[in-house]
Every structure is written in C-alpha cells, then in structure tokens.
Amino acid sequence: MPRSPAHEIRISDRDGVQYVVLSGAHTVSGVAALLSRLNSLRDDAPVRVDLSELSRMDTAAAWALVTTQKRIEAAEQRLTIEGADDGVQSLLDTVANSLPEPQTETPKTVTIADRLEALGRSLHGALKFLAALTGYFGLFLSRLARAVRHPSEFRLTSLVHHCQEVGLRAVPIVALLAFLIGVVLAFQGATQLRQFGAEVYVVDLLAISILRELGILLTSIIVAGRTASAFTAAIGSMKMREEIDAMRTLGLDPAQVLFVPRILALLLMLPILGLIANVTGLVGGALMAWIDLGISPKLFVTRLIEDTSVDQLTIGMVKAPVFAMLIGVIGCHAGMQVKSNAESLGAMTSSAVVQAIFAVIVADAVFSVFFAQLGL
Template identity: 45%
Template sequence: MRCGVDPPRPHRHRLARKCDTGAERVRGVVAERVWIKSRQGDAGSDGATGEGAWRLDAGGRWTLDAADAATAALDAIQLAKSASAVRFGLAGLEALDTVGACLLMGLADRLTAEGRKVTVLDARPEHAALIDAVRGAGKAAVKIVAPSHHPIIDMIAGIGEDSIAAGKEALDLIGFLGLVTITFARLLLHPSRLRVTSVFYHIQQTGLNALPILGLLSFLIGVVLAFQGADQLKRFGAELYVVNLLGVSVLREIGILMTAIIVAGRSGSAFTAQIGTMKVNQEVDAIGTMGLDPIELLVVPRAIALMVSLPLLAFYADIMGLFGGAVMSYATLNITFGQFILQLHTAVGIGTVMAGLIKAPVFALVIAMVGCYEGLKVSGSAESVGTLTTKSVVEGIFLVIVIDALFSVLFSVLGV
C-alpha cells in the first residue's frame, strides 16, 4: 500500500487529505483533540470489496471536554452511497467516556439505519465494556405487558395477596407481643429497671386527659339508649324495663367498647405518632446505640399505663352512661333517680359489671401493642408516620371489636 497520511496535529480545526492510490482513497477529519478518518477499499471479513467496502478509524480523546469538536468531526464524515460494509476501528482512542461512547455509537447506529453493515474493531477491553454498557442503556426500555387476565380473577388475586399480607402482619404482631412479654418478665426480675416516672406520665396522658371527652360521649350514649329504649317499651307498657336494657347494655358492652374505641383513636394513634417521629429522627437508633432497650424504654411503660388507666376509664364510662340514661328516664318517663337505682340493682349484679371490666386489660394491651408496633415500623419520612398512624387506629379498633365478639361467645358458653 502506498499511501501516507500524516498523524493529525492537535488544535487544527479541520484537515482533509486525499491520496489516490488506485482503488484506495483516504479522507481524514481532525477536530481539536479528536480525529476520525475514512478510507475506501478495506474489505476485511465482510465480503464487500471495491466501492462497497469502507474503513473508519477514530482516535484521540473522546470525552466530554471535546464533545463539540467530536460532533463536528462526525458530521463531516461522508461515505459513498455504494458503501455497504463499514469497519469501525477504535485502536487510536486515547480516552473515552460515556459522552464519547454515545457519539461513536450514534454514528454506528446511523450507518446501520442507512442499511450498511457496521463492524467495530480493535477497541480496548475497557473501551469495549463502556461502549457495550452505553449501547445497552440506550436500548433498555420498559416492557409494558397488556393485562391478559379477567378483572374478576385480578380482584380475587388481589384479595388473596391482601389476605397473605394480613396474615404476615398478624404473625409479626404476635412476635412483637412475645418480645414485649419477655421484656416485661425481665422487668419483674429487676423492678428497678422500670421507668416509673414514664408510667405515671402516660397514665396521665391516656387516663386523666381522656376523662372530659369520654364522659361527654358516654353520657350522650346513655341518653340515646334510654330515649330509644323508652320509645319502644312504651308500646308494651314496660317503660320501667328501660333501666334493665340500659344497665345490661352499658355495663356489659357499650361502656367498655366505647372506651376502647376512644382510647384506640386517641392514645393508640398518639403512641404511633410519638414513636414514629422518634424513628424518623433516629432517636430510637440512638437509644439502641447507648445500650438501652427501646422496648423496655418506650413500649413497656405505655402498655402498663394503658392497662392501668383503661379499666378505670371503662368504669367511669359506665357511670356516665348510666347517669345519662337516668336523666333521660326522668325527663321522658318520670322515673326518679331512686327508682332508677333500685331497678338497676334488681336488673344487674356484680357479674354483669365484671363481665365488662374484665375485657379492659385485654383491650388495653392490644391497643398499646398495635400503637407501639406500628410506630416502630415507621421509616424514612413524615408520610410514613401519617400512614402508619392511620393504620394503627384502624387495626386497633378492628381488633377491639373482634376480641369483644370472642368474649361475648365465651361468656355465652360459660353462662356468664
């Protein structure tokens, strides 16, 4: 081959040389620190010869700094329309980054789109790996699969997935209850480790501070029950038995259930929000780093406080509910307070009162466990705090109603 092409000199904006050697012509384009040249007549293994075979060679530093110059060099490349096979040599590359790889592969893709067969040659291993990565990233696309299932099948599948998730959540909650039980047993062996100040603080927050709202709602519930019961019993001339209806319903079910629901919405959500905020601020992690047990420090005091305050709140709600019923009975049926108390003593006994109050510690434990468990699950952001606080309230009320139903069945079987 008798053709000499001088190596491109830097900082020359463009250089074009031609050297006719029979079947071979060479064109070179130099732009700042990058260069690319083309020549005709290199068949290689493509099988194309003569006018159909072309060779491209790129060299220099194909990096972000030379992007404009590289683009200009690529735009200046012209191949004959008869060029069917192009061999793209990269042996002259001194440096290559993702920008240079994108530009070179853009040229290769453009030639391929024009119907030419492009073969990349002589690339260094690191350059070849980068080019493959860039090419793969450029071709990566999200495959959208059209739904092929029936909507009813999808709905059933969704219900199944939600059921499995609920089952896993229940198992995790049971495991958390076991962890709290072990921690509580350890505190029984070492009572000095119990945060008594924290317990009394949470008794005040969950108990004393809940008296106004709980008393008002219980009073109004008693008023409504007495009014509705009296309206129905008047038809049978059994107005006095509204006291029986009120006593049994309030003492066995309404009082404790109303108390548990209010506490779940008020204190359960507060537990989740407080502990969740500590999680977001990494205070719980700091407690563990200091060698303290977050369960012992955060969960057990809240659980003990709620187990103490909820039975007292339930008894208070029973009294306020009966008082509201007595006021309405006097206003609508002229039943005096003395008659009301006498009839109430005849209708209900201590077993009826205890049937309601015995549920209180169980409800308190469930509400505290759910609130603290969801709080410890918080991660990442304030949005997580809000989401899990809502979830805590819903789960707490749901479990309270389910357990109350189980108690009703158990009491019916035992004849209580």
C-alpha cells in the same frame, strides 16, 4: 460574527389546501414562533409544507414540524412535505423515529387464578401481621418480667406520665360520650317500650347494654383513636430522627424504655376509664328516664341494684385488659414500622388507628360469642 439569515413563515389557503412556506434559517431561537404558527393550522384540511427556500433547520424546528404532522394525521388529514433536501429530510426522519410512541396498555383479563393469588397474598399479609403483633406482645411480656426482676430498670416516671396522657386527659371525652350514649339509649328505649307499657324495663336495658357492652367498647374505641395514634406518632418520630438507634448505641433497650411504660399505662387506665364510662352512661340514662318517663333516681337505683347481676359489670371489665393490650401493641408496632420520611409517619399513624379499632371490635365479637356459649 455573521448573522444567520432571517426566518420567515408564510401560510395561505387555496382550494381547501393549507400551504406553508418556510424560508431562511429555522433554529431553536425561533422555534416558539414556528410552533405557534403551525398550531394555528386547522386539522380539518390537508397541509402542504414547502421547504425549498429553507437555508437551515435544526432538531428543534424539525420537532415542531414533525409534531404538527402527527397532529394533522391524527385528525385523518395529510401533511405533505415538499422541497426538502437530503440533509433536511434525513433530519426529519431521525426526529420522527426518535419521538416516543404512546403506550396503550391493554386491559388485563382477571382470571380465577389471579383472584386466588390476590386472596392468598392478602391472607399471607394478615398472618404476617398477626405474627408480628404476637412477637411484640411477647417482647412486652419479656421486658415486663425483666423489670419485675430488676426494679431499678423500671421507669416509674415514664409510667406516671403515660397514665396521665392515656387516662386522665381522656376522662372528659369518655365521660361526655358515655353520658350522651346513656341519654340516647334511654330515650330510644322508652320510645319503643312505651308501646307495650313496659317503660320501667328501660333500667334493665341501660344496665345490660352499658355495663356489658357499650361502656367498655366505646371507651376502647375512643382510646384507640387517641392513644394508638399518639404511640405511633411518638415512636415513629423518634425512629425518623434516629433516636432509637441512639438508644441502642447507649445500651438502652427501646422495648424496655418505650413499650413497657406505654402498654402498662393502658392496662392500668383503661379499666378505670371503663368504670367512669359506665357510671356516666347510667347517670345520663337515669336523667333521661326521669325527664321522659318519670322514673325517679331512687327508683332507678333500686331497680338497677335488684335486677342487674354483678356478672354484667364483670363481663364488661374482663374485656378491658385485652382491649388495652391490643391497642398498645398495635400502636407500638406501627411506630416501629415508620420509615425515614413524613409520608410514612402519617400513613402508619392512620393505619394504627384503623387497625386498633378493628381489633377491638373483633375481640368484642369474640367475647360475646364466648360468653354466650358459657351461658353468661
């Protein structure tokens, strides 16, 4: 098999012009060396390329030459090709015409119509999400009523398991956080009330803020972070592995098996966790009041009982089932939206936590306005 003539690249610089002479056969086998030599050309001086001694050139070598020409011209210099026969010149023109042109996107002017369209789409998405949550809430009520009518279909073991996961395992973090919140409230309240000689009213401050608002709100936020993500991850993983489709094949209702025990466990355990948070928060506040203000535990309890209405505790506990329902429904709904990839599972888990916490805070604000209107 005859060998191709050796290729050669000669570069010189005369009178401020860079001269390049290509001789022999320049093919894909030597394109790396050709491109390296061409890249060494400066882009601050014109270039003249002589192809009169060229015996052969393929598209790879033509691409290297055309790419260098575009680089030189982009620097506002000129690369001139001389001595090319008709075949080589045709190849260079074909390669140059085939190179993709960089697409420059002109910035789109945002008009009022565009903003209204974005607002409308966001509103439509929010309403669609609320409709989906309402549907899942109705599905839970329907399956719960079915379990009441047919007790044999109710999964008591699953309910006990989820009560342990949702409630018992959350007690340490809920109690610790509520205790610290009580300590902080008592300390900050004492600092402000001491200016007016009204330190004893720190008991009223703790009772109202913890029993009415912070106890159940902080508990719900903690549970939303733990439980909504757990529900989404568990149900989403089952959906990824097609276990939910297998349930339907076996004649099992995923809502009956997956939704009812989880949401019902939240409904049972969140009020209990709220009570624990109230007690530990008051204990933390009483401890700080004793240390900082000298209010004895006996005086603290006496003033708490005499000056705090049971309505404050009732208002806080009324919120618990609503918060539990929101967290459970959002977690189960997000789990069912998971697609068949791990990226979707992670995105929906994060989304469920954010949505659950946001829903709890909005619901608490609605409750505050409602009870204020009732004069409570």
